[in-house]
Amino acid sequence: MRGKLNSAKDSEEKKRARDTERERERMARTLCWDKSCLKKGKWTPEEDLKLMAYVTRYGCWNWRQLPKYAGLSRCGKSCRLRWMNYLRPNIKRGNYTKEEEDTIIRLHESLGNRWSAIAAQLPGRTDNEIKNHWHTKLKKRKQKDTVKPDSSDLSQRRKRQKKDTKPKIDPISPGTTPQIIESISSSLSPKPSTSDFSSSTTANNIAVTSSCSDLKSDDEFAFLEAYEAPIGNIWTEPFLADNYYMPSEFLPPLLDPVSPLLDGELLCSYGVCEQYGV
DNA sequence: AAATAAGGCAACCGCGCTCTC
């Protein structure tokens, strides 16, 4: 009996050791560094917290400089991508509704692979997410629905057109298509959505207290209105205005790894702690 | 239980555009 218990305990420990080893190997594989000592690969929760804390507090005044001030060993591009696709408030995650899928298919027919333009019409969805969803699900679904060649041909056509005229659709440019203008105005008006928002990230609870200099469209700013709580109106926060124009003498302080910003108090107040179980 | 295949998704890369000097 005791022998059985011991052997069970042994195998349990062996399993745990194997899992630990595997996890260590996985981390070693995913944490790679490029020539310039900049980290690449998967983002760790700590990095997410740093980036979130920094952007939340100071805004994204310069993506290239940001990692240095935020205490991150990442390139600015990587930080921007992480913020835009994952950490930004109002990112809707989880399953797509039938309406959303239909919208994507319809827009893809008319716009081709202009994922950012398509994303502009789907509040809370990122271009990257839509692109992935298209390639994994919708493309097949559409192929099933119709025998016509799918609109990836449109992207080929677009590539060819690009060289000629390249009529880039900018959601806020004067040349904006009526369709997109309509979508933006509708996304700005606070009408209730029929889609399920329960799957939104906890980051949605974060009050973004600073505006991002590169969030050019009103559509992007719209989310800020919804996130005034719990620390007051973002437009009246004293540090907000300072940092938006960010004169060089007011550059935010470099965050050291044990910055008070990251000691949990601030982040917890934004609901970040729950997300990572801090 | 282990090996393999397939699907899903996060992240990287490179190109091109815009803005500033």
Next chain:
DNA sequence: GGAGAGCGCGGTTGCCTTATT
């Protein structure tokens, strides 16, 4: 007008998870 910096976008890659053998 040209050069350089910064940013956004779309294509692609590669890791991770799940399903199948």
